[in-house]
Every structure is written in C-alpha cells, then in structure tokens.
Amino acid sequence: MTEKESFTDLHLPRVIDTSSTDFINEFYIPLLSRADRYQRGVGYFTTNWVRSAARGIAELAHNGGTSQWIVSPKLQESDWDILERGDKAKRNEALKESLDQTISNLRYDLEYETRNAVAWMIADGLLDIKLAVPTRNLSGDFHDKFGIFYDSYGNRIAFHGSQNDSEQALRNYEAYTIDCDWVSDREEQAVDYQEKRFINLWRGSEEDIDIYSIPDASKADILELRDPDNRPYRAQQPTGSKSPKITLRDYQQEAVDAWFKNGYEGLFQMATGTGKxxxxxxxxxxxxxxxxxxxxxxxxxxxxxxxxxxxxxxxTFGLAQPKYIYGSANPEWKKDLSRIVTNIKLENTENACLITTHTTLADEYFRKKIDGLSQDSILIADEVHGLGSEYQRQGLREEYNARIGLSATPERYYDEEGTDFLVDYFGGVTFEYTLEDAIPEYLTPYEYYPVLVEMDDDELEEYRDMTKKVAAAYADDNADEEIKQVLQSKRASIVKGAARKYDSLRDILENIGNPKHLLVYTNPKQIETVGKILNEYSIVHHKFTYHEGDDLREELLERFGKGEWDALVAMKCLDEGVDVPETRIAILMSNSGNPMQFVQRRGRVLRNAEGKNHATIYDLIVVPTLNPGEEIIESERNILKKELGRFEEFAATAKNEHEARNKLEDIRIAYQL
Incomplete structure (x- = not known):
C-alpha cells in the first residue's frame, strides 16, 4: 500500500494573503490532494473557483474523499417570502430558479473534465451541497467564509477569512487565518470551533440560519452533465461494503457468521496463516x-x-484508514485519542478507527477515555493471548460492546486465570480452524527435522551442579520463591547457550546448500555468532530485531520477499502476525516450551507463496546427554515430557511424520518416557 501524504508534511504559515500566496496552487490543491474530507462554508460560489481548483478536487475524488459545501443561493426579493412561508413546492421552485444560472455555468463555463468530475462526485455522493438562508433575527445573505480539511491520519486544518470561492475573489486582496490542530492546544481549539460551527450549520441547528438541500430537479440537471462512458476517477466502494474482488473462503465466512450469532462477541482460534x-x-x-x-x-x-x-x-476492504494511537508512531496520540472519542460521543463523525498496541490499550489515559462511552464500539484484539496478563487485561473495558479476539493459541501458557478471563470477556471460542484443516489447501505442507544437541562436558558438569541446587531449593520449605526462579533461569541459560548448537547449524547449512528465503530464530546470546556462521557460508542476511525501526523492518521484509536477502536472523519480532510467506526454510536455534511461541514460528514458514510447494523446519533440541545418569533422568524427565509436547505437535502434521517421530524415540528411551 502506498501511504498517503499527511498534512503535517506541509509547512503552512499562520496567515496567507493573495498578495504573497497563490491560493489555488499553494493552498487548495496541496490540501485537497492530501485530504479525505473537506467541509466548506462560503458566501459566494462560482464555477470559476471549481475550474481553478479542479486538480485538487480530482485528487480528493481519487482518494475516495468526500466534500460538503454550504453556499448562499442568489435569491430574488420575492423568494424570501416563499421561503419564510415554508411552502415546500414553491420553496423548491424558488431555490431551483436561483440555481439555474449556476448549473448553466457548470454546463457551459467549465472544461469537460472538471464538469464531468463535479457531476460524477455529486452522483456518487462524494460531493453534497446545501443552501444556507439567514432568517428570523438575520435578514441578509449567508456571507461566511471558512472550511475544514481532514486527512486520513486524523489531522485537521481549519481556515477562516475574507475570500469567497469565486474568480473575482482570487483577484482581490484577501486573506485566510489557518489553524492546524497538531501545532498547539490553542490552534486545536480553533479547529474544534470551526468544525462545530460547520456541523451545526449542516444539521440546521443554528437558530437564525435555515438550511436547504438542493431540490431534486436541480440535482437531476447536474447529473445530466455526467458522461456515462467516462467516469473520471475509480469507483469508490462505500464504507462498510466489501470490494467485489473480495471473496471470503468458506471457513472465513463461517467464522463471521458464528460471531454474529454469538451477539458480536467471540474468539477466532485459527491456525497461523489462515487469514485471521x-x-x-x-x-x-x-x-x-x-x-x-x-x-x-x-x-x-x-x-x-x-x-x-x-x-x-x-x-483492501475500502475501510477508512486508521489513526495510529501509540507513542513511537504518534507522539500526540493522547490528543488524537481525546479528539476521536469526543467526536464519537458528540456524534460529530459517523465512524472512526484507531490502531494501538496492547500496552497502550491498557494505559490509564487510554482507559479513562474509553470509560463512559455509550456509543457503539468494537475491539479487535490481535494475538489476544497477550492481553491476558494482569496489567494488559485492564484495557479490556466493558464499554466495547462488540469484541473479536484472534489467536492460533488463545490459551495462556501456565496462566489459567488469564486464559479464563479472556474466554469469558470475548464470549468463548466461536470458531476454530486448525493446521490440519488448512494443509494443504491453504497452507504449505512441510517437513520437520528435529536435531538432537548434547551438551559438552563442561556444560554438563555445570548443568548437574545447578540441578542439585534447584532440587535442594525445592526441598527446602523455607526457600524463597525468587531464589528458586533464579536458579531455574540459570539452568535454562545453560541449555539455551549450548555450544554444540553452532556445530549443528553448520551441519544444516552444509546439507541445504545455497538457501533462499531462510529464517533463523535465535536468542540475544546467539545472534552475533549465528551471523558470523552465515557469513562463513556467504549467506546474505540481516538481523530482524526490536533494534531495527519500523521502516527498516518493513524494507527488510520486502527485500527478503524479493530474494535480495537470503536470510533473516530474528528473535521475537517475527513471532506474532508478521507476513513472510516466501519463507522456505526455518532453523529454530532457540525455542521455549511455550506453545504460543513455537506455533507462531511454525506459522511464519507455512504461508503460501507463488512457486512454493513445501517448507522445511529444523528444530534444535538440547538434551544434557543421550546417556544420562539416574540423577539426570529424575530431574529432566518432567521437563522433557513437556518439551516433547511441542515436538509431537510439529511431527503430527509434517509430511515426514514417522521419520520425525523415530528421531525422538532416542530421547524417550534414554529418559524412560
């Protein structure tokens, strides 16, 4: 997706005037071409202005943007009485007569391209025009001149001044004051004020201004200006309706139907790569x-x-682009969140969408803004298992009256309380689609090769000593729980850092030759050494970790997909949700017993891609020794039993299931499992 330019890329002065600024080319066109919505209230409107700003209006249409204009009709004296009496038929006739000349100008004064564009925009609902007539305590014309631009990132610009939308106004000495809502609180308040004024006018809520829609007869005259054989911009899909090109797979539609039947709540437990x-x-x-x-x-x-x-x-769905609400993408996220929620509460906007992180969702400021929201809201939680911790689940507010949770593994590892909370909050698992269901139609078949790695003598001696300390700590009723955890962590570090893993990596690289689209999963202690080994084999690679920024990671994925990088060396950043479908081979140098992690890592490899008919996974499994003494057997039996659950799951859906299971039999026999 090509990202649209933001208003913040522009450097607009606080005040512009026609003496020093080309309003059309330096103001209207840059803003309209970046906007996805434009509201304008103006006293005098002529087709000359439309012609001058045609390029910007065309860009607005191409962006799928919408525009609302409030203009003053040119009325005869006799028309005022008709409007005041409220006779609908005569009122529409009077308004139509006032518009006839303008429509004639549309037909004869505008160039074909602009005339066609304006007519099509009105036909498609991208441009709506209402007429403003002062009444009661006011007896003149609607003579205001102001407007608000909106971009797809939630930024707003308001302007107010003396210029009408007419050719004569472009020749006059005129000026605008410009307010940008991201610059300061004062300018944000000014934008809020202009936005509220427009909304009140549009709704007909201003006491001394009557608002009229264009009569149907006048609209029909405008629609006749369209060229039916030449739509000047691509047809836009209305918000909330899928593109004709979008076809859900049967199981995806089944998941959607199940969610609706469950009262707009549910967990989608779908295998990684099946389109959650x-x-x-x-x-x-x-x-x-x-x-x-x-x-x-x-x-x-x-x-x-x-x-x-x-x-x-x-x-892809034609849905409005979201606002990013988290610090690294948007330093002003609190201000933007406040405005978005306020507009929803005041019903100043139809729909608003924001994307945030699990951590920001649980932030106190975020929670307070959501609390008390009575309007409809929906929470879509990606990799929902991450929201089950005691802190993160604070973000799961009751105000979200529609909820979707997504995960291949919604159960939290060793956290029954967190799992139960998620299942209850999201209304249970409403749809499940397993890896077995998806292979081979929607996911790539794979071969699984467990690689047994024994500790060297020094590691084994250290491991035995640490095992004795762990056993002693657990036998001591007075031992501190924190000490137990520290001892266990130190013993686990010996496993993670097993030196013979690097020999196994070299053996694998020798076996696969010149790899393309290779992922190597490591931990912080391994990553530098793994990189050096890949260099030995002239494998062009790059690290993919949290140290790389968002833009670089996006570039790495793109270049990896094109084959410009042979390999990516990753830690946890590729565990959840990232699409790398071109991956053919994965080497798991480092893993945990947490099912969430290894299921996600397997899923990275199994996504379909053009020309890809199978994938290969090498899984390095560290054991203290294949000839254990009794003390090792006793201490390791339960640990290895849990680990074998992961290996069994990998083997069960592999093309070479029996070969993989036979490899694991050596461990079972040695450790009497």
Whole structure:
C-alpha cells in the first residue's frame, strides 16, 4: 500500500494573503490532494473557483474523499417570502430558479473534465451541497467564509477569512487565518470551533440560519452533465461494503457468521496463516452495515510493526484508514485519542478507527477515555493471548460492546486465570480452524527435522551442579520463591547457550546448500555468532530485531520477499502476525516450551507463496546427554515430557511424520518416557 501524504508534511504559515500566496496552487490543491474530507462554508460560489481548483478536487475524488459545501443561493426579493412561508413546492421552485444560472455555468463555463468530475462526485455522493438562508433575527445573505480539511491520519486544518470561492475573489486582496490542530492546544481549539460551527450549520441547528438541500430537479440537471462512458476517477466502494474482488473462503465466512450469532462477541482460534486479520475485517465490514450511528473501532496489536499490516488490509476492504494511537508512531496520540472519542460521543463523525498496541490499550489515559462511552464500539484484539496478563487485561473495558479476539493459541501458557478471563470477556471460542484443516489447501505442507544437541562436558558438569541446587531449593520449605526462579533461569541459560548448537547449524547449512528465503530464530546470546556462521557460508542476511525501526523492518521484509536477502536472523519480532510467506526454510536455534511461541514460528514458514510447494523446519533440541545418569533422568524427565509436547505437535502434521517421530524415540528411551 502506498501511504498517503499527511498534512503535517506541509509547512503552512499562520496567515496567507493573495498578495504573497497563490491560493489555488499553494493552498487548495496541496490540501485537497492530501485530504479525505473537506467541509466548506462560503458566501459566494462560482464555477470559476471549481475550474481553478479542479486538480485538487480530482485528487480528493481519487482518494475516495468526500466534500460538503454550504453556499448562499442568489435569491430574488420575492423568494424570501416563499421561503419564510415554508411552502415546500414553491420553496423548491424558488431555490431551483436561483440555481439555474449556476448549473448553466457548470454546463457551459467549465472544461469537460472538471464538469464531468463535479457531476460524477455529486452522483456518487462524494460531493453534497446545501443552501444556507439567514432568517428570523438575520435578514441578509449567508456571507461566511471558512472550511475544514481532514486527512486520513486524523489531522485537521481549519481556515477562516475574507475570500469567497469565486474568480473575482482570487483577484482581490484577501486573506485566510489557518489553524492546524497538531501545532498547539490553542490552534486545536480553533479547529474544534470551526468544525462545530460547520456541523451545526449542516444539521440546521443554528437558530437564525435555515438550511436547504438542493431540490431534486436541480440535482437531476447536474447529473445530466455526467458522461456515462467516462467516469473520471475509480469507483469508490462505500464504507462498510466489501470490494467485489473480495471473496471470503468458506471457513472465513463461517467464522463471521458464528460471531454474529454469538451477539458480536467471540474468539477466532485459527491456525497461523489462515487469514485471521482478513476474517476479522470482514466481520467489521458487515458489522458497520448493521450499526445505526457512530462506531468507534479499536484494533490492538502486540507489536507496533503489525499496525501497518492491518492498515494495508483495511485499505483492501475500502475501510477508512486508521489513526495510529501509540507513542513511537504518534507522539500526540493522547490528543488524537481525546479528539476521536469526543467526536464519537458528540456524534460529530459517523465512524472512526484507531490502531494501538496492547500496552497502550491498557494505559490509564487510554482507559479513562474509553470509560463512559455509550456509543457503539468494537475491539479487535490481535494475538489476544497477550492481553491476558494482569496489567494488559485492564484495557479490556466493558464499554466495547462488540469484541473479536484472534489467536492460533488463545490459551495462556501456565496462566489459567488469564486464559479464563479472556474466554469469558470475548464470549468463548466461536470458531476454530486448525493446521490440519488448512494443509494443504491453504497452507504449505512441510517437513520437520528435529536435531538432537548434547551438551559438552563442561556444560554438563555445570548443568548437574545447578540441578542439585534447584532440587535442594525445592526441598527446602523455607526457600524463597525468587531464589528458586533464579536458579531455574540459570539452568535454562545453560541449555539455551549450548555450544554444540553452532556445530549443528553448520551441519544444516552444509546439507541445504545455497538457501533462499531462510529464517533463523535465535536468542540475544546467539545472534552475533549465528551471523558470523552465515557469513562463513556467504549467506546474505540481516538481523530482524526490536533494534531495527519500523521502516527498516518493513524494507527488510520486502527485500527478503524479493530474494535480495537470503536470510533473516530474528528473535521475537517475527513471532506474532508478521507476513513472510516466501519463507522456505526455518532453523529454530532457540525455542521455549511455550506453545504460543513455537506455533507462531511454525506459522511464519507455512504461508503460501507463488512457486512454493513445501517448507522445511529444523528444530534444535538440547538434551544434557543421550546417556544420562539416574540423577539426570529424575530431574529432566518432567521437563522433557513437556518439551516433547511441542515436538509431537510439529511431527503430527509434517509430511515426514514417522521419520520425525523415530528421531525422538532416542530421547524417550534414554529418559524412560
């Protein structure tokens, strides 16, 4: 997805005037071409201005943007009485007569391209015009001149001044005062004020201003200006309706239907690579259609680099681009969140969408803004298992009256309380789609090769000593729990740092030759040595860790997909949600017994890609020794039994299941499992 330019890229002065600024080329066109919504209240409107700003208006249409204009009709004296009496038929006739000349100008004064564009925008609902007539305590014209621009990132610019939208005004000495809501609190308040004025006028809520829609007869005259054989911009899909090109797989539609039947709540327990994001957005797309009133959509992701991936999928559905609400992407996220929620509460906007991280979702400021929200809202939680911790689940507020949780493994490892909370909050698992269901139609078949790695003599001696200390600590009723955890962690570090893993890595690289699209999962202690070994084999690679920024990681994934990088060496950043479908081979140098981690890592390898018919996984399994003494057997039996659960799951759906299981039999026999 090509990212749209933001208003913040522009450097607009506080005040502009026609003496020093080309209003069309230096103000209107740059803003309209970046905008996805434009509101304008203006006293005198002529087609000359439309022609002058045609390029910007065309860009607005191409962006799928919408525009609302409030203008003053040119009325005869006799028309005022008709409007005041409220006779609808005569009122429409009077308004139509006032518009006839303007429509004639549209027909004869505008160039073909601009005339066609304006007519099509009105036909498609991208441009709506209302007429303002002062009444009661006011007896003149609607003579205001102000406007508000909105971009797809939630930024707003308001302007107010003396210039009308007419050719003569462009020749006059005129000026605008400009307010940008991200610059300061004062300018944000000024934008709020202009926005509120426009909304009140548009709704007809101003006491001394009557607002009229364009009569149907006048609109029909405008629509006749269209060229039916030449739509000047691509047809836009209405918000809340899927593109004709989007076809859900049967199981994805089944998941959406199950969610609706469950009262707009549910967990989608779907194997990694089967389209959880796509399914959730399809549910959102259908949900928008049944909501009457404003809707706040909150999408929470575990890692910030997943936000752009979600935004890209939203673009596929034709959904409005979200606002990023977390610190590294948006230092002003608190201000933006406040404005978004306030607009929803005041019903100043139909729909708003934001993407945040799990951590920010649970932030106190974020929670307080959501609390008390009575309008419809939906929470979509990606990799929902991450929200089950005591801190993170604070972000799961009751105000979200529609909820979708996504995960291949919603159960939390050794956290029954957190798991139960998630299942209860999201209304249970409403749909499940396993790896076995997905292979081979939707996921790539794979071969699984467990590689047994024994400790060297020094590591084994250290491991035995540490095992005795762990056993002694657990036998002592007075031992501090923290000490037990520290001792266990030290023993686990011996396993993770086993030196013979590097010999096994070299053996694997010798076996696979010149790898393309290789992922190597490591831990912080291994990553530098792994990089040196890949260099030995002339494998072009790059680290993929939290140290690399969002932009670099996105570039790395793109270049990896194209084959410009042979390999990526990753830690946890590729565990959740990142799409790397081109991956053919994975080497798991470092793993944990946590099912969430190894299921996610396997999922990175199994996504379908053009020309990819199978994948290969090498899994390095460290054991103290294949000839254990009795003391090792006793201490390791339960640990290895849990670890074998992971190996069994990997082997069960592998093409070479029996070969993989036979490899593990050596461990079973040695440790009497």
């Amino acid at each position: 994001t796509f399914t959730a957005l399809a549910a959102l797309d259908e949900y928008i259609e049944v909501i009457d009133g404003p809707l706040l959509t909150v999408i929470a992701v575990p890692q910030k680099h997943l936000a752009r991936q979600w935004a890209s999928e939203m673009d």
